[in-house]
Amino acid sequence: MKRKEVLLKDIMTKRVVTIASTISIREISKIMAREEVSGVAVIGPERGVMGIVSECDVLRHVGKKNWELLTAGEIMTPHVEAIRPETTLEEAADAMQKKHIHRLLVMGRDLSEPQMPAGNQRQRYCQTHREGQYLAAENIV
16 A cells, blocks of 8 residues: 655644844854744845754854854754655655755755745654654754
8 A cells, every 4th residue: 555645734833943043152042942843944134044043053163262253144054954844754864864864854846945934844753754653843944
């Protein structure tokens, strides 16, 4: 029996937490804790996504000299992989595996123009889906 294809638009986390590139690392930590997320999208002046700050990005800098002065723009991962909502979960999992990434931003329009993310998908959900199990999508970028 063939399994029904699952589309990202049906299972993605639709609430994406966004921050300005000028937000301090201390404030980023507070936002992540308050919103219960492990990553946030960094938005530029044209309202397009500039990058992503994950818990790992924050932890990588904590304790360094003057770490509290660092901003989202300085610690973010600038390369953002984007994907369309109509993409299947299987295709998303393949893309993450091939590119060795853990997060995809789901964008609603032409991927080349500045825009706000429509949602996000994390690798853990894709891997679990492949194994025939389903988990609730997490509120993470």
